[in-house]
Amino acid sequence: MTLISPSAELLRRARRVRRGALDLAQCSDAQRRGALEAMAAALERHGDAIVAANTVDREAAAREGLAAPLVARLKLTGAKLAGCIHGLRQVAALPDPIGHRQLHRQLAAGLELERVTVPVGVLGVVFESRPDAVIQIAALAIRSGNGAILKGGREALNTCQAIVTALQDGLASSAVDPESLDLLTSREEIMALLQLDELVDLIVPRGSNAFVSTVQENTRIPVLGHADGVCHLYVDQRANIDMAVAVALDAKTQYPAACNAIETLLVHRRVARQFLPPAIQAFTAAGVTLRGDEQAMALGVSEAATQEDWGQEYLDLILAVRVVEDLEAALDHIRRYGSRHTDVICTDDEAAAARFLNTVDSAGVFHNCSSRFADGFRYGLGAEVGISTQTMPPRGPVGLEGLVTYRYRLRGHGHTVAPFASGNQHFTHRDLQGA
Known part of the structure; x- marks a missing residue:
C-alpha cells in the first residue's frame, strides 16, 4: 500500500465530520433517538432508488466476474432493506450508552472523582461489498454520538451513495448535523484517511486478511477489527x-x-x-x-x-x-x-x-x-460496526458499548496536591452511592 497525502478536499470534509461529531456528542438521548427514526423514515422514502442503484451495481459486478462470495454480500433487495430499517429502529430503542457513571469516588473531603462514558469521536470504517453495512454503521455511530467517515467497496458504490444520500436527508430534518456522516468513493482516499490521526479516532477495516493487516501497519490511528474468519x-x-x-x-x-x-x-x-x-x-x-x-x-x-x-x-x-x-x-x-x-x-x-x-x-x-x-443483531446489540478478534475489549460483535470510551472528571474546591504529598492531608478514597 502506498500512502497518499490527504488532499485539501479530504481534509475539509474530515474537519466537517469532526465538527459534526463534536455537536453530536452534545445531543440528548432523545435527539439521537429522533435522528435514527428520521434516518429510518428517509430510507423508506428512498427505498426504490436504493434498490435500483443496487441493481446497477450487481449487473456491473456480473459483467466484471466478481467472486461469488462478494456478489452474495452485495445484494440488497427490498426485503433486505426493510430488515435493515427494522434493525436501525431497534438500535434507536437501545439504552443510551453515553453518560453512564462507572465510578463515583470521594478522594478527600470536597474532592470527587467520576468516570463517565463518552463518544469515541470520529470513526473511519472501510468495508467490502455489503452496502447494508452503511446503515448498520451509521445507526450505531449516531446513536453512540460518533461521527463516521465511510468507505464501501467499489462494487457497491452506487448503492452506498444512494443510502448515504437518504441518511443525510433524514438527518437534515433532525437535531443532528447531516455532516456527521460522509462517504469516500475512491481507493486513494482510503490511503489518505489512514494519515488523519488528528481528525479520526478509530479505524474499522472490514475486508481481507491482507487488507486489514496493511491498514494496521500503515496508520497511527487505533485499528479495531479482524482479518480472517476461520x-x-x-x-x-x-x-x-x-x-x-x-x-x-x-x-x-x-x-x-x-x-x-x-x-x-x-x-x-x-x-x-x-x-x-x-x-x-x-x-x-x-x-x-x-x-x-x-x-x-x-x-x-x-x-x-x-x-x-x-x-x-x-x-x-x-x-x-x-x-x-x-x-x-x-x-x-x-x-x-x-x-x-x-x-x-x-x-x-x-x-x-x-x-x-x-x-x-x-x-x-x-x-x-x-x-x-455470532452477530451483533442476534446478540441483541441492534447491529454491529464490525467484529473484533483482538484480546482486549471490545471483542466479538462491536455494538454501541464498543463505540464509547470514558473520561475521568474531578471536581474540587481549590484542592492542591502539596498538602497530600506532605502528609498534612489524607485521601479517603471512599466510593459514593450512585457509582
Whole structure:
C-alpha cells in the first residue's frame, strides 16, 4: 500500500465530520433517538432508488466476474432493506450508552472523582461489498454520538451513495448535523484517511486478511477489527449425531459468505463412522464441496485436503474435514489454525464442553449451536460496526458499548496536591452511592 497525502478536499470534509461529531456528542438521548427514526423514515422514502442503484451495481459486478462470495454480500433487495430499517429502529430503542457513571469516588473531603462514558469521536470504517453495512454503521455511530467517515467497496458504490444520500436527508430534518456522516468513493482516499490521526479516532477495516493487516501497519490511528474468519465446529465423541449434523449444516450453508460461517469441521475418531456418512449426505445435498484428511476420505469425503485448507477462509460452499484423536487434538488444531473468531463444540458431555469453552481463545465459543449466531443483531446489540478478534475489549460483535470510551472528571474546591504529598492531608478514597 502506498500512502497518499490527504488532499485539501479530504481534509475539509474530515474537519466537517469532526465538527459534526463534536455537536453530536452534545445531543440528548432523545435527539439521537429522533435522528435514527428520521434516518429510518428517509430510507423508506428512498427505498426504490436504493434498490435500483443496487441493481446497477450487481449487473456491473456480473459483467466484471466478481467472486461469488462478494456478489452474495452485495445484494440488497427490498426485503433486505426493510430488515435493515427494522434493525436501525431497534438500535434507536437501545439504552443510551453515553453518560453512564462507572465510578463515583470521594478522594478527600470536597474532592470527587467520576468516570463517565463518552463518544469515541470520529470513526473511519472501510468495508467490502455489503452496502447494508452503511446503515448498520451509521445507526450505531449516531446513536453512540460518533461521527463516521465511510468507505464501501467499489462494487457497491452506487448503492452506498444512494443510502448515504437518504441518511443525510433524514438527518437534515433532525437535531443532528447531516455532516456527521460522509462517504469516500475512491481507493486513494482510503490511503489518505489512514494519515488523519488528528481528525479520526478509530479505524474499522472490514475486508481481507491482507487488507486489514496493511491498514494496521500503515496508520497511527487505533485499528479495531479482524482479518480472517476461520471458524471451526468440533463434533465430540458424545455428540448427538442428528443435532450435530443440523448445527454443522446451518453453520456452513445458512450464509457461507459470512465471516462467522464454519470453514473446518473436526470430528472425534470414535464418532466419525456414525457422524460422517449422514453429514456427507447432508452437505452434498446442499452443494457443499468437502475436502478431507485420509481418515475422512476413507469414510466418504471425496476430495483430499491440503495443508493450506486448514487455515483457509473459503467464504463459499467448501468445507475442510479432519478426523482428530480426541478433544485435546481438536483444541490443538484450533489453536494452530484458528483466527479467534468463533468456534463451536457439539457434545452432551458437560465436562468436555466446559474444557472447550474455557480453553479456546476466541471472541465467540459456542456449545451445541451454530456459529452463525455470532452477530451483533442476534446478540441483541441492534447491529454491529464490525467484529473484533483482538484480546482486549471490545471483542466479538462491536455494538454501541464498543463505540464509547470514558473520561475521568474531578471536581474540587481549590484542592492542591502539596498538602497530600506532605502528609498534612489524607485521601479517603471512599466510593459514593450512585457509582
